[in-house]
Amino acid sequence: MPKPDTRPRICDYEGSNYRTEFWEGRGRDYEDQVERxxxxxxxxxxxxxxxEVGAGFGRLTSEYHNYEQVVLVDYSLSQLRxxxxxxxxxxxxxxxxADAYHLPFRAGVFDGATIIRVIHHIADVKAALGEVRRVLAPGGTLILEYANKRHIKAMLRYARKQQTWSPYTLEPVEFVELNFDFHPRYMRQRLNEAGFTLQHSIPVSFFRLDALKQRVDASLLARLDDLLQRTGLHYTPSVFTQSIAAGVSPNQLDTGSLFVSPLTGAELSREGDVLVCQQTGQRWAIRDGIYDFKAPLDE
Ligand SMILES: C[S@@+](CC[C@H](N)C(=O)[O-])C[C@H]1O[C@@H](n2cnc3c(N)ncnc32)[C@H](O)[C@@H]1O
Structure with a gap:
């Protein structure tokens, strides 16, 4: 009997036109500005x-200009290309x-990590945050954005009985396959459990309403959002958090080599455009400058 596939489900953006179908010219300048x-x-x-985990086509990379090195991780080769x-x-x-559950990096090699518009596609939040914690150095910063189930539209829909799920209960809601909304308290618990200390939590995108966005300039809405964020009212569709990776020796960043096998954690050696696991001999391709850890060669 074949073994059941126990790998977590992944929301695959391979070949998708996320950039042109979701962002460019699609009336989301306000969201883009307020997220930045x-x-x-x-x-x-x-x-x-x-x-950046789930970096997509690199929309936010211009925000990282003061980081010496920026590692863009995404499951989709076409987005990375x-x-x-x-x-x-x-x-x-x-x-x-690579997939967020198996990051091909040595422990403690990053002092910063961002996950923006990605965790809503993650079925096993605990496993993914655990991986991110492993590769961050103690004292490193994680910026995590998540989709909030306790947002005002969901509360109104629930009150009018137009929605079956409760925005007030802790468990995530999968409203479309591999699209989850999370309760702020649930996310705080998962962050703590993974070894992070939550420092700040900011409600974002108060004005995600087409009628308003069509009439009011995006930069004005973003500035007003900035003011409302200070109220701390977590009833928005999106929440940004800042957490610090716990640990005994803060800021002990490992500046040595970056990669290890995502399957065994063993050292890799490079042979031309292939990385070879020193323990198992498994091989991963480097395709035109993109490290492809989705699956070993020959699998
Ligand atoms: C909605 S896009 C967000 C892209 C970018 N963070 C942004 O805000 O513009 C989600 C991205 O996460 C990636 N993704 C989804 N699940 C993933 C996983 N398990 N591991 C790695 N990347 C994943 C997708 O391929 C996609 O590029």
């Missing part, structure tokens, strides 16, 4: 090595195709 503004409030302004076309090939940008 919030990210600037929370992300330490400079650092050594930052990882577009990012690489825009940002170029240099030592400063590293492109890694």
């Amino acid at each position: 503004l919030t990210l600037r409030k929370l992300l330490p302004p400079r650092g050594k090595r930052l990882m 577009y990012a690489q076309e825009q940002l170029g090939t240099s030592d400063r940008f590293v492109y890694v195709a």
Whole structure:
């Protein structure tokens, strides 16, 4: 009998037109601006090595200009290829195709990490946050954005009996396959459990209403959002958090080599455009400058 597939489900953006179908010219300038503004409030302004998990086509990379190295991780090679076309090939940008549950990095090699518009696709939050914690150095900063189930529209729909699920209960709601909304308290618990200390939590996108966005300038809405964020009213569709990785020796960043096998954690050696696991001999391809850890070669 074949073994059951126990790997977590992944929301695959391979070949999708996320950039042109969701962002460019799609009436989301306000969301883009307010997310950048919030990210600037929370992300330490400079650092050594930052990882963005689910970086997509690299929309937010311009916000990381004071980091010496930026590692873009995404499950989709096509998203990474577009990012690489825009940002170029240099030592400063590293492109890694991998899934968030099996990061191919040595422990403690990052002092910063961001996860924005991604955790809503993650079925096993505990496992993914555990991986992110492992690769962050103690004292490192995680900026996590999540979709909030206790937002005002969901509360109104629930009150009018137009929605069956309760926005007040802790468990995540999967409203479409691999699209989850989370309760703020649930996310705080998962962060703590993974070894993070939550420092700040900011409600974001108070004005995500088409009628308003069509009439009011995006930068004005973003500035008003900035004011409302200070109320701390967590009834918005999106929440940004800043957490610090716990640990006994703060800021002991491992600046040595980056990669290990995502399956065994063993050292890798490079042979041309292939990385070879020193323990198992499994091999991973480097395709035109993108490290492809989605599956070993020959699998
Ligand atoms: C909605 S996009 C967000 C992209 C970017 N963070 C942004 O805000 O523009 C979600 C991205 O997460 C990636 N993704 C989803 N599940 C993933 C997983 N398990 N591991 C790695 N990447 C994943 C998708 O391929 C996609 O590019």
